[in-house]
Amino acid sequence: MVNFKKENKGSLLAVVILFFSVLFFSSCKNDVLPKPSSYLRLDYAEAKYANFENDCPFTFEMNADAVITGEKDCGFTITYPKMKATIYLTYKPVNNNINVLLKDAQKLTYEHVIKADDILEQPFLDATKKVYGMFYQVDGNAATNSQFYATDSIKHFITGSVYFYAKPNYDSIMPAASYVKNDMQRLMETLKWK
Incomplete structure (x- = not known):
């Protein structure tokens, strides 16, 4: 009987070692984890600018990838199809x-105060080209993110604003809004009266 108990203890020990070995080696696989949150990456090509000129009393530079369409009375739409x-x-x-035109341009900007988090005003003065104006950056979920007006105070007055064909969600459209804002600033800075 003594031999039987020794063999029994040895096989029981072997079974326990085998069980824990199987358990140990089967638990060593890679854990499946959920993917971390990610953000949409919007990269746009570096802007290349071209001079725009027609019969209207002004010229400016615009993004060569944008499409310009003439409207009535020297008004234009510059579209960015990809954005x-x-x-x-x-x-x-x-x-x-001039006072009425200035008041209308400022009123148009400040109508967005309800949805805007902040409106930054950047005065623009170019005495050599006689272009004076204001550039507005509208932060928040407003319908427009950038606007400007420019004038020579005597003959010409231009306003510009950008709109996206999407529900205003500033966080989502911020890369595109920043890209178009830079184009608007370039347009304003290169504006020349004829």
Whole structure:
């Protein structure tokens, strides 16, 4: 009987070692983890600018990838098909009504105050080309993220604003809004009166 108990203990020990070995080696596989949150990466080609000129009393540089369409009275739409964005340019001649034009341009910007988190004003002055104006950056979920007006105070007055064909969600469209904002600033900075 003594031999039987020794063999029994040895086989029981072998079974326990085998069980824990199987358990140990089967638990060594890679754990499956959920993928971490990610963000949509929007990369746009570096902007190349071309001079735009026609019969209207001004010229400017615009992004060569954008599509420009003439409207009535020297107004234009500059569309960005890949971004679903459009810059609307409106031209008005100054006829002793500069104060009314300035007030209308500022009113248009500040109508977005309800949805905007902040409106940054950047004055623009180019005395050599006689271009004076204001560039507005509208932060938040407003319908437009950038606007400007430019004038020579005597004959010409231009306003510009950008709109996206999407629900205003500033965090989602921020890369595209920043890209188009830079194009609008370039347009304003290269504006020349004829």
